[in-house]
Amino acid sequence: MLNKKPTPEIKIHQPETKTRHRVASALLIVMCFILPFVLAHMGRTGVYWIWVTTEIIIMSLFAMSLNLILGFGGMVSFGHAAFFGVGAYTVALLMKKAGAPLFLALTAAPLMAGLAAVIIGWFCVRLTGLYFSILTLAFGQLLYMVAFQWYTFTGGDDGLHGVPRPDFLNPTNFYLFCLVIFLICVWLMRMLVNSSFGLTIRTIRENMDRAKFIGINVRFYQWLNFIIAGAFAGLAGGLFAQLNRFAQTEFLHWSRSAEPILACLVGGMYSLMGPTVGSAFLMCLRIILQQAHKGLVEYWAIILGLILLVMVLFAPGGLIGLVQKIIKKKND
C-alpha cells in the first residue's frame, strides 16, 4: 500500500503547450500595441475605435479586479462599483479641484479605493454568502447616495466635468498608457493568483469551514483579498474618469457593479484572463449590434439575458472554458 519513495511528477502543462501559450500571448500583446496606430489611419471611425478599445482595457481591468474576489475568492460582491467610483472621484477631484498631476492622481486612486475597501471589507467579511453580497450592495449604494447628496464636494447629480488631461495624452497615447498599466496589473494579479496567497484564497473558496481547520484565518485573508481587489478597481475607475474626463454618480451605482460580474460570467471566472475576454466580447457585441441596427440596442437586455442563459447552462467555465474544452477534445 505504501510506496516509500516520493515520486514528484508535475505534468499539468506539457512544455510544448507552455511555449505555444507564451508565443501566442506575446503576439497578442504586440498586436494590442500596434492596433491604435492602424486605427489612427482610419479617420473618424478609427478614432472612435481607439476610444472603444481604451474603454475595453479599463473595463477589463475592472472586471479582473472583481474576479480576484468573485472567481478566485468565491465572494460575490454586488458593490464593486463603489471602489471604481472612489477611484474615479479621487482622480477627478485631485486633478480638477487641487490641480494635481496625473501620476499623483492615479497613484491616489487605488490608495483611496483601497482605504474604502479596508473599511467596507472589515464589515462585509464578517458575513458569508448572500448576506455578504447584500451588505456589499448596501455599502455601494450608500457611497452612491453620498456622492449624490454632497453637492458642494462631488457635484451631486451633475458630477465633476472637465477633468484636465495632460497634452501628451492624445487618444493613441492614452490608449498605450492604459495598455501599459493594464499589462502591469495583469502581471501583478497573475503573480498574486499563483502565489501562496492565491492558493490560500482558493482554499477558502473551495471549503471555508475546512480552511479554518487547517489553520487559515479565513476572515483576514478574505479581507485582504477584498482590499486588493478594491485597489485595482480604484485604478480602473481613475483611468475611466480620465478617459471620459468626468466622474459622475453613475460610476458608483449598483448597475455599474453588475457589468464586471457579467463579464466574469461570460468570459470565465476560473481563469485569469476570462474577465478580459468577457468584457471585450460584451462591449464589442453591443457596439456591433448598435451599428448594425439602431433598434437592436433596445433589445440589448434581452440579448444579454440570452447570452447569460446559454453561458450558465452550457459553458459554466465561460468563453475561456469553452475554448479549453474544444482544444482538449481536439487533442484527444
Place this chain on the structure above:
Amino acid sequence: MAADILRVENLSKSFSGRMVIEDLSFSVAEGELSAIIGPNGAGKTTLFNLITGYHVPDSGKIIFNGQNIAGLQPFKTVRLGLARAFQRTNIFPKMTVLENVVSACITRQERNLNFRTPYKKLTQIHQRAYEILDSVGLTDMAQRLSGTLAHGNQKLLDIALALALEPRLLLLDEPTAGMSPDERWQTVALVKDLWERLKVTMVFIEHDMDIVFGISQKIRVLCYGNLLAEGTPKEISNNLKVIEVYLGEKPMMDEAC
C-alpha cells in the same frame, strides 16, 4: 505516567435548551491512543467541535497543553497544535490532492502572505507534502482532483490534511465511516502506524467495536453528554453499566469482521 496534554473540566453545552454535553470532565495523557464511543446523539462530535473551537462551550474549561482554549476560534486552536479529521469527508474538492496538502503545509509554516513566489515553486513545501501523501499512500494520486477520488481515499486525504499541520493532538471523527470492511482495517492499520511513528496523541470516535477494542489503549464511553465509563478495553468490556447501556453483550474481541 505521562503528563496530560488535554484536560476537559466541567464542560457543558446546550443547543436550544437541550443539554448535549453536561458537566463533562476527563483528561487525555500525552502520547495516548484512545477512543470515544457511545450511542448516537451521545455528544461525541459535539465534544470535538467544542475542543477545536467550532462551538463555544456554555461553561467549563478545555486545557490544552496548559492553556485554556475554550471558545478559541478553530484556526487558533490549530496553530496551538490541535488538528482534526472529519466524519463526513471535508476536503477541497476542486483542487488537486497535492494542492490540498500543499495549502495545509503553507498554512502550517505561516507562509500564506507570500504574494510573489508561485506556490508550485516552493520545493521544500512540495517535498513535505509528498512525504505526507506518501505516509497515507496517496502519492500516486497527487495530480488528481481530490473530488474525483474514491470515498476511502478522500477520507485518507482528510487525515493527510490534519497530518500536514504537525499536530500534537489529532482528533479523528470516525476515520473509517462509509468504508468497506477491507478498507476499514487498512485505514486502522495506517492510523496505528502513524500513531507509532509520529508519536502524536490521538483520540478517535468509532462505531466499530472490533476496531475500538482492537487498537485503543483507553476507551471513554459517552452517554447523553456524560462520561459513563473510562478505562482500558478490558475494563470497559467488563463494565456492567457500559454493557447495559451500549454494548448489549460482551464484544467478541477475537472475531474480526
